[in-house]
Amino acid sequence: TLRAGVVAVQGDVSEHAEAVRRAGEAHGRETEVVEIRDAGVVPDCDFLLLPGGESTTISRLLHDEGIAEEIVAHVEAGKPVLATCAGLIVASTDAGDDRVATLDLVDATVERNAFGRQKDSFEAPIEVAGLDEPFPAVFIRAPVIGDVGEGVEVLAEWDGRPVAIRDGPVVATSFHPELTPDSRMHGLSLFETDALAGEATPE
Numbered sequence: 001t002l003r004a005g006v007v008a009v010q011g012d013v014s015e016h017a018e019a020v021r022r023a024g025e026a027h028g029r030e031t032e033v034v035e036i037r038d039a040g041v042v043p044d045c046d047f048l049l050l051p052g053g054e055s056t057t058i059s060r061l062l063h064d065e066g067i068a069e070e071i072v073a074h075v076e077a078g079k080p081v082l083a084t085c086a087g088l089i090v091a092s093t094d095a096g097d098d099r100v101a102t103l104d105l106v107d108a109t110v111e112r113n114a115f116g117r118q119k120d121s122f123e124a125p126i127e128v129a130g131l132d133e134p135f136p137a138v139f140i141r142a143p144v145i146g147d148v149g150e151g152v153e154v155l156a157e158w159d160g161r162p163v164a165i166r167d168g169p170v171v172a173t174s175f176h177p178e179l180t181p182d183s184r185m186h187g188l189s190l191f192e193t194d195a196l197a198g199e200a201t202p203e
C-alpha cells in the first residue's frame, strides 16, 4: 500500500485526498491517504500533496509546526510531490512576498495572484506533456510562474507562460487539478514516476 500525505494545515485538502484516491484506482495501486497537520507524519509518506489555499497561512503553519523541513527532506530523498496553486507558491524559490517563506522545492519564482486579475477565476483546456488529451485547468487567483531554472521542465503553458512544471520529483501547477474529476495530473506526477518505477504493479 502506498501512503499519500495531503498537507492539511489549510486549503482544499479533501479535494486532493479524493483525487489521489481516484488516481491510485486508475493505476491499480492501493493508496492510503493521511492528512498532515503535525510533524512526524511526512517521513512515512511515499508522496505528498501541497494543496491550494492561502500561501501566507500555509507557509507560516508549515514552519510553526516543523513540517517544512520534513517536506524538504522528502524531496531531497527523491520522493514525489504535487503542489498546486498556493502549494506551488510555497514550493517556489521566491514568491515576491515576505509573508511567504518558500521551501525551494522547485527552481522557479512566482508572482502571486497574477493570473486572472481581470477575471478572478477561469477554466481552460491545456496541453500537458505526457497527457494524450487536453487537461481541464481551473485557475483561481492563480500564481504566474516567472523565471525557471535550467533543470526545470515546462509541462504546460497558457497564454505563453508556464503553468505546470517539473523539477525532479516535484510537479507544480498554477491551476487546480484537484478541483476537476480528472485525476490524470495526480497520476502523472505521483504514480508514473521514477520513484515508483521498477515496482511491480498488480494487474
Ligand code: GLN
Residues within 6 Å of the ligand: 051, 052, 053, 054, 055, 056, 084, 085, 086, 087, 089, 112, 113, 140, 141, 142, 143
Ligand atoms: N492567491 C492564493 C495565494 O496567494 C492562491 C490561490 C489558490 O490557491 N487558489 O495563496
